[in-house]
Amino acid sequence: MDFFFALLILFSWWTSCVLLLWLWKKPLFQQTWREPYFADIPVLLESDDWGPGGAFHIDRLNDLLNTLKQYSDSQGRHPVLTANMVLAVPDIEKIQADTKRYHRLLLDQGFPALTQAFQSAAKDGAFVPQLHGMEHLNGEALTHLRNIADPRTDEAFSQPGWWDWESLDSPLQGHYVDGSSLPTQPIDPAQASTIIKMAAEYFERLFGTASYSTVAPCYLWNGEVESLWFQHGIKSIQTAGYRCTGRDSQGHYHQDKPLIRPGEQSDDGHIYLARNVMFEPTDGRTNADTAWQESRAAIAQALPVTISSHRYNFTRSEPEHRDSLAGLKTLLSKLSGLGQVRFLSSPELAQAIAKPSAELNNPFATELSPPLLTLRGWPKIAAYLYRLRYRHPKLKAVALLTGLALPILLIQALAGRRIKA
Secondary structure, eight states: OHHHHHHHHHHHHHHHHHHHHHHHHHHHHHHTTTTOSSSSSEEEEEEEESOOOOTTHHHHHHHEEEEEEHHOOTSSOOOEEEEEEEOEOHHHHHHHHHHSOOEEHHHHHHHHHHHHHHHHHHHHHHHEEEEESSOSSSSHHHHHHHHHHHHHHHHHHHHHTOOGGGSSGGGGGOSSOOOOOSSSOOOOHHHHHHHHHHHHHHHHHSSSSSSEEOGGGGGBOOOHHHHHHTEEEEEEESSSSSSEEEEOOOOEEEEEOOOTTTOBBBBOEEEEOOOEEEEGGGGSSSOOHHHHHHHHHHHHHHHHHOOOOOOHHHHOOHHHHHHHHHHHHHHHHHTTTTTSSEEEEEHHHHHHHTTTTSSSEEETTTTOOOOOOOOHHHHHHHHHHHHHHHHHHHHHHHHHHHHHHHHHHHHHHTOOOOOOO
8 A cells, every 4th residue: 555655646746747847848848749750760871062072082982872882771772872062162273363253163164074973873863962052162252361362272272273172261161151250241142142043053954953952061051041042942951950150259150040950940941950960080079989879869769860971081081081981881780780771862851851641752863762650659759758858958857856767768668769879
């Protein structure tokens, strides 16, 4: 009798705690519940900065794509490289001859063999291009800095045919901001309109169809840029889980949307996606082991595993390229062995969120895939509870202090969703 009385007291305590939490965080609980929860495990490989580069990039790209072909998902499909495309670089020779305005060298003008490699890979279905930006820099700002002999431009303007924008000072790599001095300033809306229109039209000429999705260089963009993207057919925006409008006087990023939820819609109607796994081994901060731990956390939350791995991991030195491929093999081997894995591109994930019961379509190849399976019932509740605890440390602390962690763990164990991150 005492045992059942103790259980009743405990149950009453937990019920009271849940009611108080609901009153405190009701909007948060409702918004999190409305997010997508997947029974399948969508796995995406997002890679920024593909575009103009040395001829050796063709071999590096082929090495990467051949590596992806070694793995298959539950449908027999290989991993897909969602490649965020930069479409032009400064035309150094023309700028030096005419310092009054910026001149650009388009991808197919200056790098025809590399362009053909991208186009062939897209038609093959292994490579899904999406718009990154006309450039990965602000051309007018770079030209101005050169005219005042700013040393940050010396390397670029000492090399005819220069394309290595990744070597620029970090603030100079923003596209929709002027980072020539800090704090950065957003570019004029008229200028933004011009370059986005030009980029959208040129992208479609290159690949035969409009870019379904986009990600801003350096994650720097604002609401006006989003509206312009929408006007030119962009339906989805890839993020790092937040939106940054600029950098302050110390170079720190300013987030005006500190939390972007997967599947959330922008004011214009884009589907937001969010990267949650970093695989940037060349930086020395993340590797296959850290990426696997982040992947496990995403799976426990029934989220897509969206891997971020920039081009430079595969286009720097040969040893760095080989190390990156080896780490990627380790990660993909673990992921592909999980069973209910689905290798997708970013456009396909956005389609799955917008229309859950529809077939998925790779817009750059004649390729259809079955819809993704979603979670329902207790498995969704278990993933939902884990998602709340993982994202919000205060809620995790409350669960531990009140003892709510115990029934949460029990629900997750019974639902089969308990995965240690």
